[in-house]
Amino acid sequence: MATSFHVYDNIETYNNKYGDNRNLLEFSSNIIDCFIKGEKIYVVTNTNMEKERPQLHRTIVHFRNGNADNYLDGDEILVLHDKTHYNPKNNNIEFGIRFLRKPMLKFFVGRFHGEKPKKCKKIDWSQRFYDVINDRINLVLKNEC
Numbered sequence: 001m002a003t004s005f006h007v008y009d010n011i012e013t014y015n016n017k018y019g020d021n022r023n024l025l026e027f028s029s030n031i032i033d034c035f036i037k038g039e040k041i042y043v044v045t046n047t048n049m050e051k052e053r054p055q056l057h058r059t060i061v062h063f064r065n066g067n068a069d070n071y072l073d074g075d076e077i078l079v080l081h082d083k084t085h086y087n088p089k090n091n092n093i094e095f096g097i098r099f100l101r102k103p104m105l106k107f108f109v110g111r112f113h114g115e116k117p118k119k120c121k122k123i124d125w126s127q128r129f130y131d132v133i134n135d136r137i138n139l140v141l142k143n144e145c
Helices: 011-023
Strands: 004-008 029-037 040-045 060-063 084-087 092-095 105-113 121-131 136-141
Touching: 004 011, 011 105, 011 121, 011 136, 084 105
Parallel strands: 004 105, 004 136, 040 060
Antiparallel strands: 029 040, 029 121, 084 092, 084 121, 092 105, 121 136
């Protein structure tokens, strides 16, 4: 099964969904970094210290040991915290947003939890998690007042 993106409207919705599993590393490991390389995204977490065997042919590549230095060529682009948002119009997560141009990379959201916003909203970069058991990336929207 492929990795999917799940988006939550706030952290309370995320905590209600995961309940007690929120504290387990397998269900809620913090994402350290994200890199864009062509049409792929590299997601770096610190899940375990087993030998790294990333599947580089996949669109979403997961690095489990806390760094991806052995696999980076130098042409990757680090995803910045203010350049990622959720577009409810077409239900996509857009990385590397640019003014009056298409985003660098976009992915379809598997499921949105909570109340869907009317306009594009930025992702809260301190609240992004990787669920190893269900193979999904959980992102929480930023609460802007």
